[in-house]
Amino acid sequence: MADSFMATWVYTDIVKDHFMNPRNIWNKDEDWEPDAFGEVGSLACGDQMRVGIKVRNNIIYDIRWLTYGCASAIASTSMMSEMVKGMTLEEAYHITPDMITKALGGLPEHKFHCSVLGDKALRAAIDSYLEKNNLPNPYKKSIATIVCECRGVTDQQIEELVKTDKATTLEQLQELTGFGTGCGKCKEKVAHLFEEMRHIYGKS
Amino acid sequence: MESRIVYMDNNATTMMAPEVVSAMAKAEAQVYGNASSMHTFGRKAAALVEDARGKVAKLLDCNAEEITFTSGASEANNTVFMIAADLIKKGRGSRIVTTTIEHPSIMETVKYLRSLGIHVDQAPVDQEGRVRLDSLKQLLGPDVVLVSVMTGNNETGTIQEIEQISKMAHACGALMHTDATQAIGKIPVSCKKWDLDYLSCSGHKFYGPKGVGVLYAKKGSPFVPFVHGGEQEHGRRAGTYNTTAIYGLGIAAELAEKNIKDEHDRLWEMREHLRKGIIENVPNVVVNGCQEHCLPGTLDVSFPTAEGESILLLLDMYGIAVSTGSACATGSLEPSYVLLAGGLDVELAHGSIRFSLGRYNTMEDVDYVIKVLPPIIKRLRDLSTR
Numbered sequence: 001m002a003d004s005f006m007a008t009w010v011y012t013d014i015v016k017d018h019f020m021n022p023r024n025i026w027n028k029d030e031d032w033e034p035d036a037f038g039e040v041g042s043l044a045c046g047d048q049m050r051v052g053i054k055v056r057n058n059i060i061y062d063i064r065w066l067t068y069g070c071a072s073a074i075a076s077t078s079m080m081s082e083m084v085k086g087m088t089l090e091e092a093y094h095i096t097p098d099m100i101t102k103a104l105g106g107l108p109e110h111k112f113h114c115s116v117l118g119d120k121a122l123r124a125a126i127d128s129y130l131e132k133n134n135l136p137n138p139y140k141k142s143i144a145t146i147v148c149e150c151r152g153v154t155d156q157q158i159e160e161l162v163k164t165d166k167a168t169t170l171e172q173l174q175e176l177t178g179f180g181t182g183c184g185k186c187k188e189k190v191a192h193l194f195e196e197m198r199h200i201y202g203k204s
Numbered sequence: 205m206e207s208r209i210v211y212m213d214n215n216a217t218t219m220m221a222p223e224v225v226s227a228m229a230k231a232e233a234q235v236y237g238n239a240s241s242m243h244t245f246g247r248k249a250a251a252l253v254e255d256a257r258g259k260v261a262k263l264l265d266c267n268a269e270e271i272t273f274t275s276g277a278s279e280a281n282n283t284v285f286m287i288a289a290d291l292i293k294k295g296r297g298s299r300i301v302t303t304t305i306e307h308p309s310i311m312e313t314v315k316y317l318r319s320l321g322i323h324v325d326q327a328p329v330d331q332e333g334r335v336r337l338d339s340l341k342q343l344l345g346p347d348v349v350l351v352s353v354m355t356g357n358n359e360t361g362t363i364q365e366i367e368q369i370s371k372m373a374h375a376c377g378a379l380m381h382t383d384a385t386q387a388i389g390k391i392p393v394s395c396k397k398w399d400l401d402y403l404s405c406s407g408h409k410f411y412g413p414k415g416v417g418v419l420y421a422k423k424g425s426p427f428v429p430f431v432h433g434g435e436q437e438h439g440r441r442a443g444t445y446n447t448t449a450i451y452g453l454g455i456a457a458e459l460a461e462k463n464i465k466d467e468h469d470r471l472w473e474m475r476e477h478l479r480k481g482i483i484e485n486v487p488n489v490v491v492n493g494c495q496e497h498c499l500p501g502t503l504d505v506s507f508p509t510a511e512g513e514s515i516l517l518l519l520d521m522y523g524i525a526v527s528t529g530s531a532c533a534t535g536s537l538e539p540s541y542v543l544l545a546g547g548l549d550v551e552l553a554h555g556s557i558r559f560s561l562g563r564y565n566t567m568e569d570v571d572y573v574i575k576v577l578p579p580i581i582k583r584l585r586d587l588s589t590r
Binding site: 010019020022025027028039043046048049050066067068069070071073074 | 509510511512513514517521530531539550551554586587588589590
């Protein structure tokens, strides 16, 4: 390999390592049956993710995944699969893209949106596992909806900040949560939600 | 396997020809006068600029006084569209016609002009990325001021029928412009034969320096400077002459003109070897663009279920430099608009890789790519959800 090219890689060493040597790949030839799996995204979006899990005593003891995606998507799913192993379903359900990105030593700003599918597919797998086994799913309700995927900002967080007057302007909300500072895709959605909450709580 | 460093991104930019580098180094060391000055220092610099002008005119088959030096093709393109906007403002016609596959320096200028209320139509392309003359014709009329169609596309390499389009433009009284940036030095380009009013090109795409380009404007065609504030280039483009770069551009033009036939054939031979090698060694590939009318060094290939940025980065690990039309590499969420304009599936656009060969590539480079690429595609497909 041409080492001189490595010196100026666009990603961190950890991202590069996980991209070059992805962990827990769902080898199609391998005889590995998941207890449940989840799939999100589409090839047309340039991103598709499938995550399979094995669960014993409420703990994810094995995980496999496949992805159609860029280096960030591959590396973040690989990292997530390492983080999740040994976690309880509850812990795993609450993994955010931010946690994965931090563990990777950061991603370029415009690549944040590539790291959000892994955890979504994981949650889909957990949902499927609980449903298949007729178990209650307390996490689905507990988990608020993420509106800013890059920073893991939820609708509940925004509601709380508006309700308590901690965020009276969008700028304040951004300062407190960091929404829209990753890929920026959520800005319109957050602005809309913010106005809605202000209306509900009589702030506007 | 022996490792190599293979630069196959010549449509992004080229290595400067050693002849250009040494000529520029010499000029840089010896000539520092302002080419606009009347004294000996200035006249020496002006001589270098005029030397380049003559060489570029020979390459483009036009007269030296029809050449204006700019900072690059982007500036030249902007200038032409602003000339058209100026004409519209002055009541000569009301519309510009261009295509959906132009360089961003035209696509974004179109958006800007539209925001000013100027009417711009964009002719579609067919599946091979060719502008369909019948659909172009439907867009033409006496109200059209300017028709602008790129000569050869930077992504697919697809070549347009500029001579024919030029006739159609003139038949309705419009001015004709082509962005020939990617075509220069690869296929014969003639301002006279194609009867062009304007042409843009850039030094660094044909082994010259970056930051210098050319706007050809036919004698007598309308002209408004884009950069105001000086008498350089007969008032057409203000700013102190970048003497050394212009001189280097001239040397590059001379080399391109001298070698064009050999260069074309050599590039095409390598490109075809690469195309066949990829098809034979990688299952399920789609070659994009028109194969009959194609710039000789450009090969754009889609690898379904493998994503472009991942392919690019893995190739980079092996010392091979290419480009991709994947959204992931651009930072936007949309893949290449050029490939989509030709009707390519979004998924295929995400998995597209552009190999662009140049003067300093060899058959050994091509063989190396043919060896390295198949396991990379296999590896990504093994990881892929489909």
